[in-house]
Amino acid sequence: xxxxxxxxxxxxxxxxxxxxxxxxxxxxxxxxxxxxLAGRDLFGCAQTGTGKTAAFALPLIERMMANPxxxxxxxxxxxxxxxxxxxxxxxxxxxxxxGRHAHLKSAVIYGGVxxxxxxxxxxxxxxxxxxxxxxxxxxxxxxFVDLRTVEFLVLDEADRMLDMGFIHxxxxxxxxxxRERQTLFFSATLPSEVRQLADSMxxxxxxxxxxxxxxxxxxxxxxxxxxxxxxKRHLLVHLLSNEGMARVIVFTRTKHGADKLQRDLDKAGxxxxxxxxxxxxxxxxxxxxxxxxxxxxxxxxxxxxxxxIDVDNVSHVVNFELPHEPETYVHRIxxxxxxGMTGKAVSLCDHEERPRLQAIERLLxxxxxxxxxxxxxxxxEPGSEPRESHRGGAxxxxxxxxxxxxxxxxxxxxxxxxxxxxxxxxxxxxxxxxPRSEATQAEGRPxxxxxxxxxxxxxxxxHRRAL
Ligand code: AMP
Numbered sequence: 077x078x079x080x081x082x083x084x085x086x087x088x089x090x091x092x093x094x095x096x097x098x099x100x101x102x103x104x105x106x107x108x109x110x111x112x113l114a115g116r117d118l119f120g121c122a123q124t125g126t127g128k129t130a131a132f133a134l135p136l137i138e139r140m141m142a143n144p145x146x147x148x149x150x151x152x153x154x155x156x157x158x159x160x161x162x163x164x165x166x167x168x169x170x171x172x173x174x175g176r177h178a179h180l181k182s183a184v185i186y187g188g189v190x191x192x193x194x195x196x197x198x199x200x201x202x203x204x205x206x207x208x209x210x211x212x213x214x215x216x217x218x219x220f221v222d223l224r225t226v227e228f229l230v231l232d233e234a235d236r237m238l239d240m241g242f243i244h245x246x247x248x249x250x251x252x253x254x255r256e257r258q259t260l261f262f263s264a265t266l267p268s269e270v271r272q273l274a275d276s277m278x279x280x281x282x283x284x285x286x287x288x289x290x291x292x293x294x295x296x297x298x299x300x301x302x303x304x305x306x307x308k309r310h311l312l313v314h315l316l317s318n319e320g321m322a323r324v325i326v327f328t329r330t331k332h333g334a335d336k337l338q339r340d341l342d343k344a345g346x347x348x349x350x351x352x353x354x355x356x357x358x359x360x361x362x363x364x365x366x367x368x369x370x371x372x373x374x375x376x377x378x379x380x381x382x383x384x385i386d387v388d389n390v391s392h393v394v395n396f397e398l399p400h401e402p403e404t405y406v407h408r409i410x411x412x413x414x415x416g417m418t419g420k421a422v423s424l425c426d427h428e429e430r431p432r433l434q435a436i437e438r439l440l441x442x443x444x445x446x447x448x449x450x451x452x453x454x455x456x457e458p459g460s461e462p463r464e465s466h467r468g469g470a471x472x473x474x475x476x477x478x479x480x481x482x483x484x485x486x487x488x489x490x491x492x493x494x495x496x497x498x499x500x501x502x503x504x505x506x507x508x509x510x511p512r513s514e515a516t517q518a519e520g521r522p523x524x525x526x527x528x529x530x531x532x533x534x535x536x537x538x539h540r541r542a543l
Pocket of ligand 1: 097098099100101102105123124125126127128129130387388
């Protein structure tokens with residue numbers, strides 16, 4: 077059996093892993109660590125949840141220990157580029173945890189917060205710098221950071237960098253680095269632009285692929301409810317109250333939708349915290365800390381904010397709305413069922429979202445089981461609850477069952493599987509179209525000065541779960 081020791085890791089790192097309770101390397105760690113230790117470039121096709129952070133952090137810590145070097149003002153040895161503040165923060169934390177006996181100094185740089193503490197952190201130099209591209213460039217231009225001595229570059233979630241429009245910044249940063257360096261490149265998906273970027277940065281890399289592209293963890297049990305958009309919040313309250321959802325992330329498509337849902341849950345006495353691009357860094361950190369605590373609030377998140385959230389023990393993912401891009405569904409449900417645990421993903425699908433569900437099922441190459449146990453929900457008049465996530469306003473009651481219940485059955489190739497009632501839904505309703513990148517644009521690059529949020533976590537009211 078492969079052990080961390082057999083991969084070539086030494087005592088200070090092994091001690092830290094032991095303290096974290098890691099006993100067996102994940103497949104990407106087993107494949108990547110020996111080669112990175114040997115100095116080879118790496119091209120990793122891996123999603124979050126596969127242990128990829130340790131796959132690059134552990135051997136880089138070793139490489140630095142094996143070849144100690146004086147720190148120089150404003151400089152670093154390892155540069156990790158990550159697309160979001162959350163991911164950057166988590167990678168930084170991982171280096172801190174894995175390197176706690178290695179006497180390394182690290183810093184993290186991202187936008188949306190004051191830059192002064194970041195200037196101070198870099199003034200005497202660090203071993204490891206984790207950064208988002210925009211703020212890093214700002215600090216380089218102001219001469220608070222000097223990248224000329226970088227020995228190791230990690231580019232994490234390259235596909236997301238591309239989605240978020242950071243690729244130009246990334247290229248500029250790479251152009252400032254010494255050519256003589258070791259580069260580790262990670263991406264969950266491999267669009268051709270990502271391939272090109274990798275080709276331009278890597279030298280004879282080892283290619284490591286983990287879970288086949290876009291295949292969600294097998295440990296996640298998936299299900300879908302059919303019901304009108306306007307009834308979803310009632311079903312959500314029911315599920316949160318009755319399904320033992322210990323640590324749950326609810327995904328909404330828009331920031332506005334996340335805030336509204338937080339208010340709705342609050343009214344129902346369910347403690348919830350929302351994270352999205354309009355929240356200040358402090359509010360996001362508070363929400364994440366609460367979510368990691370023993371009594372987590374329900375975390376309501378947009379896709380970009382949730383990207384890279386590294387929390388173990390997420391018991392459930394709820395798709396309050398289905399994403400436009402099927403790959404996003406795979407990322408979402410990958411938040412649960414991590415590190416060998418089981419997890420559940422429940423999707424709430426209204427009539428207009430069915431083409432999206434079909435696209436997801438095509439990508440997964442399997443059907444998502446339909447849950448037929450929709451409870452009695454309060455009647456909500458069509459149109460009384462304006463649809464916020466679709467342009468064109470509410471569509472009333474197409475194909476729904478009694479009490480405003482779910483649309484019945486489903487058309488197309490999945491028509492064999494029915495929700496109660498068994499009628500076919502009405503045909504001809506198309507989802508509103510929007511550009512592929514809209515979700516990205518909606519979240520966009522973090523604003524330099526984020527607006528002050530509502531308190532991220534609320535005290536419980538009368539919710540019956542022990543929150
Ligand atoms: P990542 O894919 O880097 O986001 O890691 C996913 C999660 O798995 C993180 O919470 C890590 O703490 C955890 N993890 C990484 N490697 C191992 C391991 N070998 N054994 C147990 N947990 C791990």
